[in-house]
Amino acid sequence: MTEKVHTMHEPADESVDSAARSTGGVAAPANKLIFSVNDLSVDYGAFTAVRDVTLGIYANDITAFIGPSGCGKSTVLRCFNRMNDTIKSAKVHGSILYHDIDLYGPTISATQVRRHIGMVFQKPNPFPKSIYDNVAYGPRLAGLKNKSELDELVETSLRGAALWDEVKDRLKSSALGLSGGQQQRLCIGRALAVKPDVILMDEPCSALDPIATARIEDLMQEIKQQYTIIIVTHNMQQAARVSDRTAFFTTEVNSESDRRTGVLVEYGRTDSIFSQPVDDRTEQYVTGRFG
């Protein structure tokens, strides 16, 4: 593990990570805190989809969000790059600090946020354009026109996404001709081309077969050296395999309505979440007796 030098003791570390719970054994050196989420709640109209989420995300970690469907994993994930702005009824309360900047601050532009925090979606969604144009889309948005620089960036991004060797001879052909797994790696490469800091992945493998899934998981291990990854998955084995930290969400019945609101139950190092969960609900979920 290439842990970043632990500059200073960060007070948020202990309090946020593993909510007043020993991580067991020797405390592993924590990476730098990159996001700190405080009392985050999201409403869709009058319905509160998820409430009171407080956690910290660490640089170069893979953080997994797990939990039964409908517990607000995607909703929380989409707060990190302000994708919820695109949903009219969605309202975000609380704050997300990204390197100490409030992402929902009045002067923050959502488009700029998204250039730092990329996203890969559940269903591969390449543009109906060539493979090259897909990867070049983000850099072109940022104003890059120079052909040789673009070529180089496309190559490094596709190499970064472990797709280069498969597509280098057909960069000009349509991205829609790729297999599902290749399309998803293309989407990862397309996100990498913007040179983000963080990559959000919302169930990136749920539409893929096991072999394509394994490739994406390997890829995540490779790119975590340079990026911070947050992945939503409802596959617990996947969370256990790939992630450093795991946040378990579930739903609670509302007092005022019969709709269920998502809450964060437990957050900590993946091995301890899976081997010695503190909360009963977490234990039931990770042992497969619930959800």
Added chain:
Amino acid sequence: MTAVIDNTSPAPAMVPLLSDLSSVSGRRRNKNMVMTVLMGVSVVVVGFVLLLVLITVVRKGWSIVVSEFPKWFTKDIQLSPRRAGPGMKAAIVGTIVATATATVIAVPLGIAGAIYLNEYGKRSAFARTLRFLTNVMAGVPSIVMGLFIYVFWVVPRGVDGLNAFSGALALACLMLPIVVRSTEEMLRLVPQNLRDASLALGATASRTTLTVVIPKAAPGIISGSLLAIARAAGETAPLIFTVGAAKATNWNPFSGTNTSLSLQIYANAKESFPTAQERAWGAALTLIALAFLFTFGARALSGRLSRTTES
């Protein structure tokens, strides 16, 4: 610990009987047969009517178009309807000029309106009102559009108001709701996940619309616009009060009276002289051929476009 799922209880027998798989009930088979026959009959009826129209128009219009070829396309219209012989250039030009001008007005406006409705206005009160007005506009009879332009645009200008541009305004009013509705429909079909992909890369909403949504919807937008253009090209009513009644070719949409193929069909068919009747059929054949050529060419174009974006 209490076991939540009991895996030991046997699954209920769900194996279907083989007879269930093979037999289709008699009632369903009969229904299927009746429906198939009905559909076959309607195809034949529609096809027959269409063929009858085409054959009649070609048979009656052919001789004047090809006699003394290419005079039909190069000479102006006979001054007296009684006189025999070809010459329909003025009307061909008039149709092209008026339709093209209407297209220039209505298509960009309609596409812009649809983009507003689907990408920005969505379900807001203003967008809903606009959508409602578009639907109302689509239901207005074309002669009312002509009358409207006549009263509010032609009359204030007097004789100078009678030109291809006035006709084009009336045609544009007719095309606008068709373009808006078909374009909005096409934009709605663009999957949200493509917009999300673009936005997540840091694109603004307008950039997303221009570089992702419109290219994806382009083939559909084009065919919708073509439909509107083809409809306008064949319209008579909006032109009756608005373009005047010229017999000489006039390429200028903004000044001088004009005419069109549809107006010539109308004017000549009214006359009792066989010469005029023949001219009307010739104009009908020309209009059909023009519409056909146009649709065909545009189909090929939009086909090529969709191929380059899809593959």
